[in-house]
Amino acid sequence: MATKKKTATDQTKEKKSSSGRTPTSKKTGTKTSSGKKTGSQKNNTGKSSKKRQSVEVPDISRTRKTGTPVWAEVLLWLMLAFCIILFLGTVFGAGGIIGRSISGFFFGIFGLLAYTQPFILFFITAFLIANRGSMQAWMKVLAISLLVVSLCCFFTLVSHPLSVSMTLGDYYSSCREEKNGGGMAGGMIYLLFSPRVGEIGTWICNIILFIISMVLLTGYSVFDNIRSEGGDALGRARTRKQMQRELNQQKKRRSRLQEQAKMQQEIEEIRQANHSLAKEIREPRRERIVTGVSKNTTFDMNLPAPEEVHEVVPKITSEKRTGTAVLDPSRAKKAEEAVPEPEKIKSVTAKKVTKAATIPENIPEKESETVPELNFTIQRNGSSQVISSATPVATTVSREPSLGMPEFLQEAASRKNAREQAVDTGKEVSADKPVSETVQPTAIDKTSAEVDTVSETGEITAKTKLKNPHSSREEQEQALDSVAEEIKQNEEAPKVEYVFPPLDLLKKPSGSSGGNTNDEVTETARKLQETLHSFGVNVTVTNVSCGPAVTRYELQPEQGVKVSRIVSLADDIKLNLAAEDIRIEAPIPGKAAVGIEVPNKENSAVYLRELLESDEFQNAKSDLSFAVGKDIAGKVVVTDIAKMPHLLIAGATGSGKSVCINTLIMSIIYKADPEDVKLIMIDPKVVELSVYNGIPHLFIPVVTDPKKASGALNWGVAEMTDRYQKFADAGVRDLKGYNARVEQLGDIDDPNKPKKLPQIVIIVDELADLMMVAPGEVEDAICRLAQLARAAGIHLIIATQRPSVNVITGLIKANMPSRIAFSVTSGVDSRTILDMTGAEKLLGKGDMLFYPQGYSKPVRVQGSFVSDAEVSKVTEFLTQKNDMSVYHKQMEARMNTVAQSSPAAPGGAGGGNELDSHFAEAGKFIIEKDKASIGMLQRVFKIGFNRAARIMDQLSEAGVVGPEEGTKPRKVLMSMEEFEQYIDENV
Numbered sequence: 001m002a003t004k005k006k007t008a009t010d011q012t013k014e015k016k017s018s019s020g021r022t023p024t025s026k027k028t029g030t031k032t033s034s035g036k037k038t039g040s041q042k043n044n045t046g047k048s049s050k051k052r053q054s055v056e057v058p059d060i061s062r063t064r065k066t067g068t069p070v071w072a073e074v075l076l077w078l079m080l081a082f083c084i085i086l087f088l089g090t091v092f093g094a095g096g097i098i099g100r101s102i103s104g105f106f107f108g109i110f111g112l113l114a115y116t117q118p119f120i121l122f123f124i125t126a127f128l129i130a131n132r133g134s135m136q137a138w139m140k141v142l143a144i145s146l147l148v149v150s151l152c153c154f155f156t157l158v159s160h161p162l163s164v165s166m167t168l169g170d171y172y173s174s175c176r177e178e179k180n181g182g183g184m185a186g187g188m189i190y191l192l193f194s195p196r197v198g199e200i201g202t203w204i205c206n207i208i209l210f211i212i213s214m215v216l217l218t219g220y221s222v223f224d225n226i227r228s229e230g231g232d233a234l235g236r237a238r239t240r241k242q243m244q245r246e247l248n249q250q251k252k253r254r255s256r257l258q259e260q261a262k263m264q265q266e267i268e269e270i271r272q273a274n275h276s277l278a279k280e281i282r283e284p285r286r287e288r289i290v291t292g293v294s295k296n297t298t299f300d301m302n303l304p305a306p307e308e309v310h311e312v313v314p315k316i317t318s319e320k321r322t323g324t325a326v327l328d329p330s331r332a333k334k335a336e337e338a339v340p341e342p343e344k345i346k347s348v349t350a351k352k353v354t355k356a357a358t359i360p361e362n363i364p365e366k367e368s369e370t371v372p373e374l375n376f377t378i379q380r381n382g383s384s385q386v387i388s389s390a391t392p393v394a395t396t397v398s399r400e401p402s403l404g405m406p407e408f409l410q411e412a413a414s415r416k417n418a419r420e421q422a423v424d425t426g427k428e429v430s431a432d433k434p435v436s437e438t439v440q441p442t443a444i445d446k447t448s449a450e451v452d453t454v455s456e457t458g459e460i461t462a463k464t465k466l467k468n469p470h471s472s473r474e475e476q477e478q479a480l481d482s483v484a485e486e487i488k489q490n491e492e493a494p495k496v497e498y499v500f501p502p503l504d505l506l507k508k509p510s511g512s513s514g515g516n517t518n519d520e521v522t523e524t525a526r527k528l529q530e531t532l533h534s535f536g537v538n539v540t541v542t543n544v545s546c547g548p549a550v551t552r553y554e555l556q557p558e559q560g561v562k563v564s565r566i567v568s569l570a571d572d573i574k575l576n577l578a579a580e581d582i583r584i585e586a587p588i589p590g591k592a593a594v595g596i597e598v599p600n601k602e603n604s605a606v607y608l609r610e611l612l613e614s615d616e617f618q619n620a621k622s623d624l625s626f627a628v629g630k631d632i633a634g635k636v637v638v639t640d641i642a643k644m645p646h647l648l649i650a651g652a653t654g655s656g657k658s659v660c661i662n663t664l665i666m667s668i669i670y671k672a673d674p675e676d677v678k679l680i681m682i683d684p685k686v687v688e689l690s691v692y693n694g695i696p697h698l699f700i701p702v703v704t705d706p707k708k709a710s711g712a713l714n715w716g717v718a719e720m721t722d723r724y725q726k727f728a729d730a731g732v733r734d735l736k737g738y739n740a741r742v743e744q745l746g747d748i749d750d751p752n753k754p755k756k757l758p759q760i761v762i763i764v765d766e767l768a769d770l771m772m773v774a775p776g777e778v779e780d781a782i783c784r785l786a787q788l789a790r791a792a793g794i795h796l797i798i799a800t801q802r803p804s805v806n807v808i809t810g811l812i813k814a815n816m817p818s819r820i821a822f823s824v825t826s827g828v829d830s831r832t833i834l835d836m837t838g839a840e841k842l843l844g845k846g847d848m849l850f851y852p853q854g855y856s857k858p859v860r861v862q863g864s865f866v867s868d869a870e871v872s873k874v875t876e877f878l879t880q881k882n883d884m885s886v887y888h889k890q891m892e893a894r895m896n897t898v899a900q901s902s903p904a905a906p907g908g909a910g911g912g913n914e915l916d917s918h919f920a921e922a923g924k925f926i927i928e929k930d931k932a933s934i935g936m937l938q939r940v941f942k943i944g945f946n947r948a949a950r951i952m953d954q955l956s957e958a959g960v961v962g963p964e965e966g967t968k969p970r971k972v973l974m975s976m977e978e979f980e981q982y983i984d985e986n987v
């Protein structure tokens with residue numbers, strides 16, 4: 001035990017000592033509790049071990065390397081003592097016996113210089129110690145010794161010369177006694193030189209000795225100095241010469257650089273001249289400044305003899321164009337001479353072209369200091385007129401299609417078909433109207449050609465019973481069955497020939513075309529140019545398009561003018577033109593111009609009749625042609641709903657949505673047979689579309705109850721899925737293919753023969769009202785229809801006055817590619833509709849931004865107008881001429897079925913007190929989760945709030961869940977077994 005204890009104490013001691021002293025071994029290191037060394041510890045250990053080594057093995061010599069060794073220090077101290085004693089002895093005769101004998105010895109050796117010896121001795125000792133091992137130090141000591149000796153000799157010569165009889169020993173004793181002379185050292189030198197070179201010689205030799213000692217001591221070489229002095233003078237002369245030479249070189253270099261810069265400038269000028277010439281060549285001919293060509297193409301017989309007219313044709317050699325000459329200065333100069341200046345161009349090349357015509361007096365010149373003169377074209381109702389402040393007005397007919405209009409909008413061909421003949425009986429439209437030359441065959445031809453190709457192997461299977469394999473909802477199936485039944489009944493009913501309503505039921509446009517007069521347009525164009533010029537933005541009005549509501553001025557900014565500057569001046573332009581609001585289109589798509597749209601002083605309405613009478617509409621092939629209105633240049637805009645394929649119409653209240661929908665419906669009524677196009681109208685506002693009740697195009701009466709509306713949309717979904725099934729059976733891809741296949745069957749005598757399917761347009765006048773009642777279901781139905789219904793020939797037209805994100809949801813927006821934005825209150829609303837601002841600048845009353853699928857930017861259009869009275873007249877005509885009494889009854893019946901089958905309708909799918917089809921599932925789900933909430937049911941079963949609430953009420957009645965408890969969730973009262981038993985007994 002004792003041994004153990006001792007060992008432990010020893011260990012502790014060792015530890016202590018190791019921690020105090022620091023260990024020597026590298027292996028020893030502090031370990032962490034886990035036994036591992038940390039990095040920092042390792043580092044520390046490393047450092048401390050080095051320290052430890054230096055402490056452990058003290059190396060005095062090494063430590064003293066930088067300082068004085070001990071022995072030297074001791075020596076120095078001893079020397080100091082000796083010198084002090086010497087000093088005391090020599091100066092004061094003190095220092096005792098040792099002091100006196102030492103000083104006597106020093107007087108004997110050095111004579112008078114013995115007084116300096118204590119200092120010299122101490123200095124030499126210290127100096128040698130400080131520069132140990134240095135030869136230089138020894139040399140210095142030698143020099144001092146020589147100096148001392150020469151000084152001793154000097155004192156010998158001066159104070160106490162040696163007599164001839166005296167020996168060196170005598171002289172030593174004499175100096176020691178008298179404390180005078182140069183001592184033995186001086187005497188020795190004297191004796192060395194005096195007998196040989198005489199007294200003077202001794203003096204000289206001593207002086208030389210003195211100089212030598214000084215040279216050795218200071219290292220200063222007199223000869224070197226003399227030589228360097230002489231050399232310096234020579235060097236200075238040389239440097240001066242060198243500097244002169246360099247100055248001359250610099251001058252030469254500078255002048256050469258100046259020459260180069262000059263040459264480069266010349267080259268740059270030539271390059272610019274080449275560039276501008278090349279640009280002139282690239283410029284379209286019409287944009288080049290042409291002199292001497294009259295724009296008046298009418299030949300005047302009274303004109304004087306034809307003058308020579310010159311056209312500028314810049315002559316450019318290949319050398320100039322390629323710009324190779326500029327690399328060679330000499331050639332560059334030649335090229336410069338060859339490159340004509342603007343004046344030169346005029347004069348030199350004017351001789352090239354001669355034409356027999358008058359020379360116009362005023363040619364618009366591009367000047368940045370002055371406002372350019374006006375010279376632009378006014379486009380109005382498809383024709384264009386050239387306006388120039390310098391030349392007389394000449395009118396030319398513009399045959400160019402209006403800007404930004406895709407082909408399918410201008411589609412018109414000489415279509416004289418059976419339908420037109422039928423229309424002629426009722427319509428006022430003259431079939432003998434000349435076909436416009438602007439009309440071109442369009443994509444629609446191609447499309448019809450494409451879709452008409454039907455699979456040769458496929459045969460149409462007659463389907464007696466319609467089914468909906470894709471629909472999972474019971475309601476949808478019910479709706480589908482009932483609607484199918486109704487359709488079947490309709491088909492079996494005797495066919496009534498559709499009588500198209502005559503166009504004279506619609507109001508004729510007034511004689512005046514409206515819009516601004518030419519003078520007003522010119523005045524506004526001038527004001528625009530001046531306003532922008534006053535802000536330092538130079539523009540030229542190149543074209544003016546007079547629309548029914550707005551006039552667009554096309555401005556071409558000068559080179560270097562930023563488009564954003566014009567946009568930023570919108571308010572100033574508005575102020576200067578005193579305009580209500582202006583819209584800037586910067587730049588106009590496809591044009592090198594900025595468009596400023598200024599409202600007309602007088603707004604002219606675009607009557608639907610003039611659009612329906614237009615060639616564009618008359619020649620449009622599609623049954624779903626829609627006369628939208630007139631564009632900014634007064635050109636009729638007709639579009640095909642089938643190609644849209646779904647349209648979202650949004651705008652503030654009173655902006656013209658309902659009128660737009662009316663014109664759309666009227667366009668269909670005037671274009672399509674009810675057999676080809678059917679309409680489903682949903683009008684939660686009740687008053688807007690009810691007037692159409694009774695027209696043959698309606699599938700079901702106008703739906704006004706928002707709760708029933710989602711049922712109608714669901715019916716649309718069911719119809720769509722059914723149609724896809726039919727297409728699949730027939731081996732076709734879309735409605736056109738299917739109808740073509742049906743037509744191929746001809747008049748076979750089979751009661752189950754498939755019938756042609758009409759295109760269906762579902763029109764919703766106020767989406768916001770529907771979204772309030774059943775947002776989930778409406779959104780679902782709209783999205784499903786929008787995604788798939790195009791090929792099935794079902795198209796959606798949805799209007800809303802609330803362009804907020806909870807009405808036009810992201811899903812709806814993504815699935816409605818074509819948009820019409822009427823005037824809205826804010827840019828945010830405009831963004832919601834169009835994904836860009838602009839609609840907030842519209843004027844209302846049918847002023848719209850038309851943005852169908854395929855457009856890069858929305859086009860501003862003034863929508864066509866049809867009054868309620870006109871609509872009433874047309875619907876009256878239709879109900880009278882087309883016997884719809886049977887049809888009405890059937891529609892009523894179908895409407896009721898659809899309404900009942902609507903999931904949003906009260907009473908659920910079965911109506912009355914029947915339990916909802918989701919009742920059992922919902923009950924089980926709630927018991928399983930032990931949580932009852934309507935929102936949860938909505939989410940899980942993807943149903944609307946009303947239905948979920950109804951299921952919850954039914955569950956409450958059945959005692960599955962407790963009553964409502966304010967904001968708290970209802971209590972779950974039944975177990976799974978009890979509920980299953982309940983279902984077995986009651987359901």
Ligand SMILES: Nc1ncnc2c1ncn2[C@@H]1O[C@H](COP(=O)(O)OP(=O)(O)OP(=O)(O)O)[C@@H](O)[C@H]1O
Pocket residue numbers: 605606651652653654655656657658659660801845846847862863864865866
């Ligand atoms: N294309 C048009 N040309 C001339 N005036 C028009 C045009 N469209 C609409 N208006 C005028 O604007 C008024 C309001 O139009 P409309 O009823 O269509 O607006 P709305 O957007 O449907 O409004 P709300 O959402 O309140 O029903 C019309 O009574 C009519 O006088």
